[in-house]
Amino acid sequence: MGKAVEGWRQIAGGIAAPQGFYAVGVQAGIKYPDKYDVALIYSQVQAQAAGVYTKNLVKAHPLYLTQNHLRNGLAQAIVVNSGNANACVGDFGDQSALAMAEVVAMFTAVSQDDVLVASTGVIGVEMPIERVLVGIRAASAELLSNVVQDLKGRQDDAPNDGAHRAALAIMTTDTVVKEYAYELPCSQGGVIKLGAMAKGSGMIHPNMGTMLGFLTTDASVPSAVLQRLLREAVEESFNMVTVDGDTSTNDMVLILANGTSGITPSDEDMINFENMVKGMCVQLAKDIARDGEGASKFMEVAVSGAKTKEDARKIARSICGSSLVKAALFGEDANWGRILTAAGYAGADFDPGIVDIFLGDMVVAQGGRGVAFSEETAKEILGRKEVQIRLALNGGEEKATAWGCDLTHEYVTINGSYRT
Incomplete structure (x- = not known):
C-alpha cells in the first residue's frame, strides 16, 4: 500500500474508497445459502456515468434496463446479484430487473432511472426474485446506516468491510476477489480517488466475457468524457483477455463520477486520471486471466x-x-x-x-x-x-x-x- 505508480498510489477501500460512495454485500441465498450474492453501490449525489457492454447478440435482461437508464449519462446506484444471470427468461426477466431497480430506488430515495442493474450466473433459469429483493432491502438498510454513521462522524476506527463484501457478492466461479482503489494527487492540490471491483473467471473472451466491472471516482468528469475513456480502457484491457473463447450475455463495465472531491482535472491531471483508469482496468483484466477457471498458469x-x-x-x-x-x-x-x-x-x-x-x-x-x-x-x-x-x-x-x-x-x- 502507498507505493507510487506513475503519479498515483494504491489505497484501501475498494469500490467505496472515493468520497461520497458506499457499498455493501449481503447473503440472499440466491443459489447457495452462505454466499454473499447481492451487492449495492451507492453515491450520495447523482453521478455522471458511462457503460460498455457485451457484443453478444444474446443479452441479459438487466443489461437492456441499464442501457436504457444510462441514456442520460446519469446514475446514483448499482445493484448486482450473482447466482443467476437473469437471461433468456422472457418477460419475467424484464420484470425482475425492473423490480431490483424499483426496490433500490424505494429504499435509498433515488430516482428509479438512476439505478443500474447487473446480474451474473446461470443463463435460462428464472430469478428467485423474492429472495433477491429481500437481499436488496437488507443491503439498502445497511448502506443507509453507514451513511448516517458517516454524517454523524464515526466513533470507531474499524474499517467498513462493506466494499469487500460487495466484491465477494459478485463472484461466481472466481477463486479470488478482484478489488482495488487508487489515489491521484492533483497539480491544483487535493486528490482524486478511483475505486473498482470486477468478477470473471470463465466464459471470458474478447468483446468481454462473463465479466462485470464497476469503477467509481470522486472526480468531476462529464459523462461524454467518461464514455470515451471507458471505451478506450476496455479496448486495452477487458477486450484483451480470453480464458475459453466464450463471450457471455451479461458482460458490463460501468463507471460513476460523482465530483465530491470538488476537483475537475486540469489538462495535465486529466492525462494522469485517464492513465489511472486504464491502468486499473488492465490490472483487473490480468487478475481475471490469472483466475481463469481451472487455470494453473x-x-x-x-x-x-x-x-x-x-x-x-x-x-x-x-x-x-x-x-x-x-x-x-x-x-x-x-x-x-x-x-x-x-x-x-x-x-x-x-x-x-x-x-x-x-x-x-x-x-x-x-x-x-x-x-x-x-x-x-x-x-x-x-x-x-x-x-x-x-x-x-x-x-x-x-x-x-x-x-x-x-x-x-x-x-x-x-x-x-x-x-x-
Missing part, C-alpha cells in the same frame, strides 16, 4: 512490430485464445508452431517469413523458422506460474498485449457441471 502475449494497432491486437488475442497453445502451455511443450499458426488465422496483415518468436527471453523461432534451443530451458520457462510469449512481427511500429491462461482438466470439470 497465467499467459501474457506481447506482439510488436505490427503495421496497425488492430493487427497487433488481433494476433495477441488469437494466440491467447488458441486451445492448442493453451494446451501446450499446460503440458509445458514448446510447440512454437502453434503460436505462429494462431497468428496466421487472426485476420491480420503480416509476413510470416520475418517473424521472431520468444518464450520468455529465449528465442525459439527466427525469420519464421525454428532455431536450436534448449528443450530443458523451454520446459523450465513454461513451468512457471506466469509465462510471457513474445512475437516480433518486424513489419511496423504498433504493438499490443493480451492475457489468458492455460487449458486444464479442471476447466472441463468445472464447466461439465456448472448448471447443476
Whole structure:
C-alpha cells in the first residue's frame, strides 16, 4: 500500500474508497445459502456515468434496463446479484430487473432511472426474485446506516468491510476477489480517488466475457468524457483477455463520477486520471486471466512490430485464445508452431517469413523458422506460474498485449457441471 505508480498510489477501500460512495454485500441465498450474492453501490449525489457492454447478440435482461437508464449519462446506484444471470427468461426477466431497480430506488430515495442493474450466473433459469429483493432491502438498510454513521462522524476506527463484501457478492466461479482503489494527487492540490471491483473467471473472451466491472471516482468528469475513456480502457484491457473463447450475455463495465472531491482535472491531471483508469482496468483484466477457471498458469502475449494497432491486437488475442497453445502451455511443450499458426488465422496483415518468436527471453523461432534451443530451458520457462510469449512481427511500429491462461482438466470439470 502507498507505493507510487506513475503519479498515483494504491489505497484501501475498494469500490467505496472515493468520497461520497458506499457499498455493501449481503447473503440472499440466491443459489447457495452462505454466499454473499447481492451487492449495492451507492453515491450520495447523482453521478455522471458511462457503460460498455457485451457484443453478444444474446443479452441479459438487466443489461437492456441499464442501457436504457444510462441514456442520460446519469446514475446514483448499482445493484448486482450473482447466482443467476437473469437471461433468456422472457418477460419475467424484464420484470425482475425492473423490480431490483424499483426496490433500490424505494429504499435509498433515488430516482428509479438512476439505478443500474447487473446480474451474473446461470443463463435460462428464472430469478428467485423474492429472495433477491429481500437481499436488496437488507443491503439498502445497511448502506443507509453507514451513511448516517458517516454524517454523524464515526466513533470507531474499524474499517467498513462493506466494499469487500460487495466484491465477494459478485463472484461466481472466481477463486479470488478482484478489488482495488487508487489515489491521484492533483497539480491544483487535493486528490482524486478511483475505486473498482470486477468478477470473471470463465466464459471470458474478447468483446468481454462473463465479466462485470464497476469503477467509481470522486472526480468531476462529464459523462461524454467518461464514455470515451471507458471505451478506450476496455479496448486495452477487458477486450484483451480470453480464458475459453466464450463471450457471455451479461458482460458490463460501468463507471460513476460523482465530483465530491470538488476537483475537475486540469489538462495535465486529466492525462494522469485517464492513465489511472486504464491502468486499473488492465490490472483487473490480468487478475481475471490469472483466475481463469481451472487455470494453473497465467499467459501474457506481447506482439510488436505490427503495421496497425488492430493487427497487433488481433494476433495477441488469437494466440491467447488458441486451445492448442493453451494446451501446450499446460503440458509445458514448446510447440512454437502453434503460436505462429494462431497468428496466421487472426485476420491480420503480416509476413510470416520475418517473424521472431520468444518464450520468455529465449528465442525459439527466427525469420519464421525454428532455431536450436534448449528443450530443458523451454520446459523450465513454461513451468512457471506466469509465462510471457513474445512475437516480433518486424513489419511496423504498433504493438499490443493480451492475457489468458492455460487449458486444464479442471476447466472441463468445472464447466461439465456448472448448471447443476
